[in-house]
Each structure stands twice: as C-alpha cells, then as structure tokens.
Amino acid sequence: MSDTARNHHLPLKMRLSAAGFDGVTLLVLPAILLLVGFFVYPFFYGLWLSFHPKDGSVFGNYKTFFSDPFLYETISKTLWLSIPVTILNMATAVPIALRVRLMKNQRLLTTILVLPITLGTVLVAEGMLNYLGPQGWFNRTLITFGLISAPLKLVHNYTGVFLSLVITGFPFTFLLVLSYLTGIDPTLEKAAATLGAGPISRFRHILLPLLVPGLAVTFCLGFVQAFSVFPSAVLLGAPSGPTRVITIAAYEAAFEQYDYSLASAIAMIMGVVLLAIIGAVLAARSLFYRGPAGGGKG
Amino acid sequence: MSATFQSFKSLRLDRVGRDFGRHNALKEIDFSIERGEFVALLGPSGCGKSTALNCIAGLLPTTRGSIWLDETRIDVLGPEERGFGMVFQNYALFPHMTIRDNVGFGLRMRGVARAEAGKRVESALATVRLTDQADKLPGQLSGGQQQRVAIARAIVIEPPLVLMDEPLSNLDAKLRLEMRQEIRRIHAGLGSITLYVTHDQDEAMSLADRIVVMRAGEVRQIGTPEDLYERPLHLDVADFMGYRNRIPCRVLTRSGGMASIDVAGAQLEGSIRGTLVGDEAVAAIRPDDLCVADVGLDAVVEACEYRGHNFFGSARGPGGVELFFRSPKRVDFGTAVKLAAEPAKVLLYDGAAT
Numbered sequence: 324m325s326d327t328a329r330n331h332h333l334p335l336k337m338r339l340s341a342a343g344f345d346g347v348t349l350l351v352l353p354a355i356l357l358l359v360g361f362f363v364y365p366f367f368y369g370l371w372l373s374f375h376p377k378d379g380s381v382f383g384n385y386k387t388f389f390s391d392p393f394l395y396e397t398i399s400k401t402l403w404l405s406i407p408v409t410i411l412n413m414a415t416a417v418p419i420a421l422r423v424r425l426m427k428n429q430r431l432l433t434t435i436l437v438l439p440i441t442l443g444t445v446l447v448a449e450g451m452l453n454y455l456g457p458q459g460w461f462n463r464t465l466i467t468f469g470l471i472s473a474p475l476k477l478v479h480n481y482t483g484v485f486l487s488l489v490i491t492g493f494p495f496t497f498l499l500v501l502s503y504l505t506g507i508d509p510t511l512e513k514a515a516a517t518l519g520a521g522p523i524s525r526f527r528h529i530l531l532p533l534l535v536p537g538l539a540v541t542f543c544l545g546f547v548q549a550f551s552v553f554p555s556a557v558l559l560g561a562p563s564g565p566t567r568v569i570t571i572a573a574y575e576a577a578f579e580q581y582d583y584s585l586a587s588a589i590a591m592i593m594g595v596v597l598l599a600i601i602g603a604v605l606a607a608r609s610l611f612y613r614g615p616a617g618g619g620k621g
Numbered sequence: 622m623s624a625t626f627q628s629f630k631s632l633r634l635d636r637v638g639r640d641f642g643r644h645n646a647l648k649e650i651d652f653s654i655e656r657g658e659f660v661a662l663l664g665p666s667g668c669g670k671s672t673a674l675n676c677i678a679g680l681l682p683t684t685r686g687s688i689w690l691d692e693t694r695i696d697v698l699g700p701e702e703r704g705f706g707m708v709f710q711n712y713a714l715f716p717h718m719t720i721r722d723n724v725g726f727g728l729r730m731r732g733v734a735r736a737e738a739g740k741r742v743e744s745a746l747a748t749v750r751l752t753d754q755a756d757k758l759p760g761q762l763s764g765g766q767q768q769r770v771a772i773a774r775a776i777v778i779e780p781p782l783v784l785m786d787e788p789l790s791n792l793d794a795k796l797r798l799e800m801r802q803e804i805r806r807i808h809a810g811l812g813s814i815t816l817y818v819t820h821d822q823d824e825a826m827s828l829a830d831r832i833v834v835m836r837a838g839e840v841r842q843i844g845t846p847e848d849l850y851e852r853p854l855h856l857d858v859a860d861f862m863g864y865r866n867r868i869p870c871r872v873l874t875r876s877g878g879m880a881s882i883d884v885a886g887a888q889l890e891g892s893i894r895g896t897l898v899g900d901e902a903v904a905a906i907r908p909d910d911l912c913v914a915d916v917g918l919d920a921v922v923e924a925c926e927y928r929g930h931n932f933f934g935s936a937r938g939p940g941g942v943e944l945f946f947r948s949p950k951r952v953d954f955g956t957a958v959k960l961a962a963e964p965a966k967v968l969l970y971d972g973a974a975t
Contacts, residue, residue, distance in 0.1 A: 612717030
C-alpha cells in the first residue's frame with residue numbers, strides 16, 4: 324500500500340518507465356502501424372470478404388472450393404510438391420552440414436550458397452528453362468554421349484518445379500541447419516566418443532536429439548516457402564495440370580475471374596493448411612528436449 | 622576390447638608427437654605411469670598438456686610415436702575403442718538426458734544389461750553423492766554438481782585410465798578445494814590411473830603422486846611434488862613452481878654443490894642446479910624464502926600486502942630487478958631494506974638457461 328501511495332508522487336514519466344514504457348518504446352510504433360495497416364487490417368478484411376461471396380450466402384465460397392476438384396485438388400498438389408521438397412532439402416542439408424561444420428573455409432561455401440537466394444526465383448527459373456529444356460545443354464550433352472535418345476522432359480512439369488524449389492530452397496535450409504549444428508557444443512560428441520559411442524551412435528543419441536528442435540523450425544520455414552510457390556510453378560511447371568498449386572487458383576480467381584471474394588477464401592484456406600502443418604510440427608517438437616545445447620558452464 | 626584392459630599394469634608414451642600444420646604442439650613425449658598412480662600434467666597454457674591428453678584419449682591423432690597400455694598399442698584405436706574415462710573442462714554433460722542417463726550412457730554403449738547397468742549407475746552416483754539428483758537434467762544442477770556428474774559418468778565404465786582436463790577451473794575457490802578431496806578419494810577407490818591436466822601448481826601438488834611439468838611441447842621434469850618444489854631441474858620449472866625471484870648474478874667461487882654469487886656488489890650463497898658452466902647465472906628464490914635481514918641485497922620497498930600469517934611485498938633490488946619477499950611485519954613504501962635467503966633456498970641456474 325505504502326509503495327503505491329508513494330508512486331503517485333512520482334512524475335508520470337518515471338511511473339511509466341517503471342512499468343516498462345519509456346522513449347525507446349516509441350521506436351516500435353512504426354512497426355506496429357505497418358503491421359496493423361498492411362497485415363492485420365487486410366487479413367481481417369480478406370476474412371470478412373471470404374464470407375461475402377457473389378451469391379450472397381455465408382459459406383458459398385468455401386462450398387465452391389470444396390465441391391470443385393479443379394479447386395480443392397490444388398491443396399494436395401501443393402502439398403505433394405512442398406512436403407517432399409522440404410524433406411529432401413533437409414535430408415541432404417543435414418549430412419552436408421555435418422561435414423561442413425568441421426571445415427575452416429565455411430565462408431566461401433556459404434557465400435556460394437547464398438547466391439541462389441539473392442538471385443530470385445525468376446532468374447533461376449529462366450536459367451533452368453534454358454539449361455534443362457529439350458534444346459538445353461543438359462539434354463544435348465546426354466544425347467551427344469549417347470546416354471539417351473530423346474530429350475528428357477525436365478521442365479514444364481512436376482520435375483521442373485520440384486528442381487527449382489530444391490535449388491532455391493536448399494541453400495536456405497542448409498544455412499539454417501548449419502547454424503543449428505554449430506550451436507551444439509563439439510565436446511559433447513567427444514565425450515560420447517570416450518564413452519564408447521561410435522559415429523552412428525553419436526549422431527543418433529547426441530546430435531540428432533539436440534538438432535530436432537532446430538530441424539522443426541527449419542522444416543516450417545522451408546515448408547512455408549515451398550507451399551507458397553508461384554513463379555516457378557507457372558514458369559517451370561504445368562500450371563493447369565500437375566503443378567496447379569493453390570496460389571495459382573487464388574491468382575486465377577482474383578485476376579482472371581475478378582472474384583476477390585473467392586480469392587480471399589482460397590487465401591484463408593491456404594493459411595489454415597499452413598497453420599495446421601506448422602502446428603503439428605511444432606507440437607511434435609515439444610516432445611523433445613528444447614533447452615540449450617551446451618555441455619555445461621562454458 | 623576395454624575388458625582386456627582391466628588388469629593392466631602401466632600406460633606408456635613412446636616419443637609421442639603432434640603437429641598442427643607446421644606448429645609442433647607436442648615434440649617428443651616419453652613417460653610411463655603405473656597402475657594406481659595419480660599423475661598431473663602441469664604447465665602454462667599452450668604448453669601442449671591438453672594436446673597430450675587428447676592424444677591419449679584418442680580425440681586427436683598423434684603425428685609421431687606410439688602409446689601403449691602394457692603390450693597393447695592403443696594410439697591406433699579410436700576413442701570409442703579405448704574405454705578411457707574422460708572429464709572435460711566444461712563438463713560436457715548431455716543436456717537432453719537426465720543425470721541417470723548421462724551416467725549410464727557409457728554402459729548403454731557397451732551393451733551392459735539393464736539391471737546391471739542400473740546398479741552400477743546408482744553406485745557411481747552414490748560415490749559422487751548425487752543419488753537424490755538422478756532424475757534432473759544437467760541444466761538444473763550447480764557447476765560443482767555437474768562436474769561430479771561428469772566424474773561419475775567417466776568412472777562408471779570402470780576405465781583403466783581416467784583423464785581429467787582442467788576439471789576444476791570453472792569452479793569457485795572454495796568448491797575447488799572440496800572437489801580436490803573428492804577427486805583424490807574417488808581415485809583411491811578406483812585403483813586405476815588418473816591423469817590430470819592443470820595449469821595450477823597448487824592443485825597438481827595437492828592431488829598428484831607425480832607431476833609431469835611441460836613447456837613448449839616438451840617434458841621438462843617428472844617427479845614427486847616434493848622433488849619439483851624443492852629441486853626444480855630447470856629455471857622455467859622453478860619459475861612455474863613459484864620461484865618468483867629470478868636475479869641475474871655472477872658466480873664468484875664454487876665449492877661442491879654450492880657457490881657464492883655477486884649481485885651488483887652484494888654477496889649471497891646458493892646451491893647449484895643442473896649444469897652451471899659459465900660465470901653468468903640466475904638465482905631463483907621463492908618469495909617465501911626471501912626475508913628482511915641484516916645483510917643481503919639492497920632494495921627499496923614498493924608494495925606490501927597482508928596475506929594472513931605474513932606480509933608479502935615487492936621491492937626494487939640491485940640493477941632494478943624486482944624482488945618479492947616475505948616479512949613478519951609491515952614494511953612501509955620507500956623503506957630501504959636488505960633481503961637475504963638461506964643458501965639451500967637460493968637455486969643457481971646457468972645464465973643461458975631459459
């Protein structure tokens with residue numbers, strides 16, 4: 324009681340700072356305004372819009388989506404691309420990172436790997452069209468050496484989109500895995516070795532359990548990227564066939580049929596699918612140890 | 622594999638060397654340790670003591686030489702095949718496993734039956750007095766408790782050799798003293814070899830049966846704590862064993878193992894160590910043994926501090942050399958004093974010796 328009584332005599336500025344508000348707090352205002360203006364408001368507007376379809380019913384858009392295979396199959400098609408791609412990226416990133424973390428010149432390698440991320444999907448897609456196309460170097464080389472008689476079909480189908488997602492997604496996955504892996508105290512492995520654990524046991528009992536939380540986050544980030552694939556699905560895929568991903572459906576609804584309400588509904592469905600998968604992965608993560616990966620006081 | 626090492630007699634290092642690129646971290650290390658001995662590897666940082674320990678553990682491959690456990694050559698085996706227990710400086714406990722699982726890890730890797738392993742884990746935990754913490758995670762324990770877990774984890778596999786890499790350096794002073802006793806007690810109960818790396822001569826002397834003093838990748842002296850304390854062979858060993866005063870001097874006359882020396886006009890008697898060929902010498906004296914006297918080296922007191930039983934001070938001696946001395950009573954700044962030591966406590970080394 325006496326404390327609160329005394330606080331009333333303090334100037335407002337001091338009382339505010341005691342509660343954690345001071346001048347520095349103002350620095351987050353622009354971010355909050357941006358968030359509200361460009362994310363929170365549009366999101367709720369989209370949500371509202373999705374329940375106001377052209378036919379006037381509340382769930383009309385969702386009924387349309389889930390009764391038309393051309394629309395609802397985009398979910399499975401997108402998942403069929405994004406989940407295998409993410410898993411493949413992680414499955415290749417982990418062993419490579421295991422080796423790379425012991426290297427001294429990591430910098431050069433990480434620079435090379437960051438390049439595809441900075442170049443952007445479109446440039447990568449253009450490059451792949453030229454290189455892997457029927458008249459591209461890749462097929463011509465194989466034909467020249469007589470390994471194949473007709474060009475392999477590597478673009479304008481599932482394979483094309485898959486490969487481009489690997490090329491753009493792998494560096495990102497790898498760098499994340501590498502940073503998680505280097506965060507694990509190397510003496511833990513040494514300790515395990517002196518206790519009789521061979522390389523496989525060391526990975527299974529020490530590295531992997533400590534890496535799982537990081538892998539879960541990596542999976543989520545990689546999956547979100549792959550799930551919202553659009554440019555490479557259009558440029559390198561078969562946008563009306565096997566790579567008709569959910570973003571294409573939303574795009575067509577909005578800009579070909581001018582049905583913003585349906586497009587919003589598709590966006591909402593996309594969000595729900597993303598959240599469901601991420602939620603499941605993060606829930607699974609909580610079954611594992613999540614504390615610091617050090618071996619004791621440094 | 623490790624089972625065959627149970628009844629071993631000795632560990633022997635035969636001209637073991639290790640290079641990092643062009644840098645000789647370890648030149649040619651030769652020594653052997655008998656079963657039951659507690660040996661400390663002592664030296665300043667960068668002297669190669671940890672490198673030597675890691676080579677013995679198998680965590681670093683050797684560049685030259687061989688390591689033997691009786692007649693078995695072990696430097697060709699991987700760390701997981703040697704079956705040595707190792708205690709790391711930062712404890713290296715597996716953060717995602719309970720204390721019980723940490724301690725049981727080595728037994729699990731060896732395929733020891735669950736019931737038997739459980740019993741041995743309990744007894745190891747009892748040895749380090751942590752039975753009631755068995756179900757916690759390492760992060761929930763204090764530093765001293767974590768280090769005891771690390772020790773339990775290393776000894777539960779009943780290794781022929783327990784390697785400790787500065788295990789107490791992260792603990793506070795009081796805990797360090799307690800843990801010394803604990804480690805000594807555990808060693809006595811095991812009957813195997815303990816090889817203990819430290820840069821703290823106090824720790825080495827209080828723990829070890831024998832001390833291996835290393836410097837710049839070489840073994841400089843091997844001996845009991847008394848040997849090293851009283852009779853350091855080289856000036857650098859003396860330096861490391863607490864002979865803080867190193868006074869350049871000239872040898873005047875010699876008789877037997879003794880010599881009289883001249884330090885800028887003042888004369889002292891000392892005992893010759895190693896080969897003292899020329900006239901140029903260095904006299905090494907512990908601060909403990911250099912006291913205020915009626916005759917001796919002229920010096921001006923620069924500092925004096927109280928350390929329990931005595932005062933310890935520093936003074937500027939002949940030729941500007943800094944002298945550290947002991948005094949039963951406080952000596953004021955700027956006082957001119959004479960400092961002297963018993964001849965047996967003044968060790969004379971060749972001036973060229975480093």
